[in-house]
Amino acid sequence: MNTDTTPRNFKKAKLLVVEDNADHWYVIESVLKQQLPEVEVIWMSDAAKTMTYLNDCKSKLHILPKVILLDLYLPSSQEGLNLLQAIKSKNSSFHHIPTIVLSHSSDATDISRCYETGSSSYIIKPTLIQQWVDYFKEFRRYWWNIVSLPDPQYQ
Numbered sequence: 001m002n003t004d005t006t007p008r009n010f011k012k013a014k015l016l017v018v019e020d021n022a023d024h025w026y027v028i029e030s031v032l033k034q035q036l037p038e039v040e041v042i043w044m045s046d047a048a049k050t051m052t053y054l055n056d057c058k059s060k061l062h063i064l065p066k067v068i069l070l071d072l073y074l075p076s077s078q079e080g081l082n083l084l085q086a087i088k089s090k091n092s093s094f095h096h097i098p099t100i101v102l103s104h105s106s107d108a109t110d111i112s113r114c115y116e117t118g119s120s121s122y123i124i125k126p127t128l129i130q131q132w133v134d135y136f137k138e139f140r141r142y143w144w145n146i147v148s149l150p151d152p153q154y155q
Contacts, residue, residue: 012063013144014039014040014063015032015036015065015068016053016065016069017068018047018050024071029041031129032136036136039144046074047080054094064094067097069100070083072114081117084118085118089118098147099120100121101123102125103125
């Protein structure tokens, strides 16, 4: 019988945030630390660093992130889409990781292209701090308390 009371999704949990804007990262990090204090939050500022990090995790048998939050405009939407495609392609070792796109863009084409490329969700970035807090409360509830994510050793 397992007596560990740690919720399954929090065990050795990492959350990767790909955000090129340092001000946005600061807000995201501070709210995530409030809402997900048990989770190690990792920041990458561009596509190349992100793929290097993920490949290093895989080759060194480190735990992969349970979820990726990806800013679409890195700084262009094409760069964000290229990274999303690299993560979600069938040949990728990372295609199973839920990848949530964050963007200020509400453009229907951006949204459609992200879902077509494999995004698990598309979230329009809030503009107020309280909206960020509310968003990440729901994020925690859904992605960490409701959804069953794969154990890190199977990733």
